[in-house]
Amino acid sequence: MVAPGLAEIFYYLGFIVVATLVPIIALFLIVTPRDAKPSPMKLETYEAGQMPSGRGRTRFIIQYYPYLLIFVIYDVVAMFLFAWALTLRTLQPPGSGTWPILIFMGVLLVPLAYSIHLASQRDLW
């Protein structure tokens, strides 16, 4: 609840002023040296030197990528298993960590089966 001193206020004001000026100067530097000669070719879609054809938005064929996505998500489970394996021997009573991890894996396998089912449905993608 201490009121900020004058010097501090100037500190923040300076921060704001610099943060506002930098983009303005940058924009200014882009706009001024530019040679303004509009031509229809400049407005065309850039297609790596080819003559542009068709619309920019197309349906992308996803092929096997759903399986890759599933792998990336389920790869994280290995980390949990590693943490579990490190502490398994110290758990008391011995073997009490087995059932929880089996339930954990079981719960995670149901959505895995579901996502593989979804990945095989071509009309969804």
Next chain:
Amino acid sequence: MAPLQLVPLISLAVFGLITPPAGLLRGGRMRLRPAPYLGILGLLIALGSISWFILVNYQPTALGALRFDLFTYFFGGILIGTSTLVALASLGFTKGDPNEAPYYGLLLLSTLGMVILAASQDLVLLYVGWELMSVPTYALTAIKKRDVLSNEAAMKFFVLSAMSSALLVYAISLIYGMTGSTSLVDIRSILVNIAVSQPGVKPFGVIALVLFIVGFGVKMAVVPFHMWIPDAFEGAPSTISALLASGAKLAAFAAAFRVFIFGMGTFQVDWYSTFAILAIVTMTLGNVAALMQKSFTRLLAYSSIAQAGYLLIALAVTTPTNTLGLAGAIFHSLNYGILKTATFVAAAAIATKLPVTDLTSFNGLGKRMPQTAFGITILFLALAGVPPLNGFFSKAILFTGALNSPFSWGPYLAIAALLNSGFSMGYYGWVIKRMYLDDPADASRLPEPRSYTRILWLAVILTFAIGIYPQPWISLSQSAATSLLSIVS
């Protein structure tokens, strides 16, 4: 043996994960849809276990980065309760939708994120909860895949919400750089004398504070960051608007209470007056803009912005010695959760037959849809704060908290809130007048789907029950407010 406190979280996670696959179990002779009921079962287990922890077996505990005190349980109960209302109301809306099962799964996972947000006392876990809450809601907003408005709403919501997450990460990294810890308990103890021990880092703390305000403010619907709210609420399915307006916003408020009042409460910077100004601007702009709306869902969206302004009072006036404002805000969160969810459910009920984007379709609704019109009337009166209903008591405590605050501007804040509260009756009363006094172009009786009217009646009963006997809820929210400020090991 896993700690019992985790039961609500585990229930939400497990049911959230197995609900989408359960949608495949259909066909043949089975007429019952398994997925929605599995989702509702998971929510009810979580709600039941949280009530059990509050009523029977309350002991504050901290499990690593999670903290289970009365604040967590109370807010968790509110959040899971509003999600349960949303899930029950969606039963009619999702019937026949191919994405029905993922809808309930995403709803449960989003609720899990909200509860984690309310329970976390570590900034990293808080961020995980924030993302877990946000990401499912993007997909839920666009659940009608072929609806252009829904997609537009989801896109706007996604861009702004992703920006708010980025700002939160930046704020967290600055705080970590200052204090060397992400635990709010450590941050609280380090920030006490940071002005003496490290005088140079104070500006970074101020920047972190501002970034926290912006990051949370996008979800809390604080005024300079409220632009996405009306568009998103109008485009999204009304039940999902209910979730965004009550659940997601209240979870953001819970996290803000935890971070500002608990974590940064000892930081020697005057952020209280910032919140006071934001509160006044938010409630005034929300109310004035709501008065000018022609669309019912936009009116509800601006009224939810105004309500966010009332809740912000708690952040402005709560100090370790004055927790009355926080208690009022916690109580108001409960009432707001019930009222806002139910008003959006009423909008969904009307939207089945009439365009809710036009207020003229409300003319003579008292005759055309009597149950829905009665429900909206009671809920609007409660939102405006008419005495025998629940909104009155929470607002009274909240404004008293502002009056009792140690700051000189406290009374002005209370007066501004009172004036706004009276002003809001203008547009609430306008809708009620349209429903009961104006003549419709077509006076035919319209069917009211049971899945929506059930929720409306439940909300009306709760509104009256809490309003007529508010004492247990007031004392509960006061203990929740004090439990937020105590340190639990």
